[in-house]
Amino acid sequence: MKKLFTLFFAFVITAAVNAQTPAAEPLSVKETAFNFGTIPQGKPVYHFFEVTNTGKDPMVISNVQTTCGCTTPEWSKEPIAPGATTKIRVGYNAAAEGPFEKFITIMYNQNLSKQVKISGTVWKAPTGSAPENSSISLLKQKNN
Numbered sequence: 001m002k003k004l005f006t007l008f009f010a011f012v013i014t015a016a017v018n019a020q021t022p023a024a025e026p027l028s029v030k031e032t033a034f035n036f037g038t039i040p041q042g043k044p045v046y047h048f049f050e051v052t053n054t055g056k057d058p059m060v061i062s063n064v065q066t067t068c069g070c071t072t073p074e075w076s077k078e079p080i081a082p083g084a085t086t087k088i089r090v091g092y093n094a095a096a097e098g099p100f101e102k103f104i105t106i107m108y109n110q111n112l113s114k115q116v117k118i119s120g121t122v123w124k125a126p127t128g129s130a131p132e133n134s135s136i137s138l139l140k141q142k143n144n
Contacts, residue, residue: 026055027108029116036120039094048087049116051106053080063107064088070095071102071118090118097124 030050039045053059059080064073074089090104101119108114 026059027114028052028054029114033117038121038123041094041097041122041124044091044093046089046091048089050085050087052085053082056082059109061108065105067103073104092118094122097122
């Protein structure tokens with residue numbers, strides 16, 4: 001009777017653990033975060049996030065949402081075949097000075113989503129034009 005109870009208990013525990021294991025997501029992202037480092041203010045930057053359909057059925061990215069208008073995503077609306085890869089282009093306009101961290105939510109297969117992140121620091125470019133190069137006047141004198 002003890003063996004039967006032990007066997008039954010082991011079966012119940014195994015079933016409970018397997019029921020809690022989430023199904024594999026059909027969307028795999030090569031990298032979930034990208035840091036642009038330090039970028040000049042006013043210069044837009046872009047990064048491509050590579051995504052792969054690891055499922056058994058074609059997958060459609062229905063929407064890509066960002067946390068603000070300073071971040072712009074572009075993606076293909078075409079179905080992604082099983083095993084195929086596509087890229088999502090994420091742009092950041094770098095208008096505001098200082099550090100930034102923006103989240104991008106990839107929505108696919110009707111109700112599933114995955115989040116990626118971009119970050120970096122925007123430095124303020126000096127106002128006015130570049131300082132005059134005194135060597136240019138020397139070059140002009142030698143060519144005359």
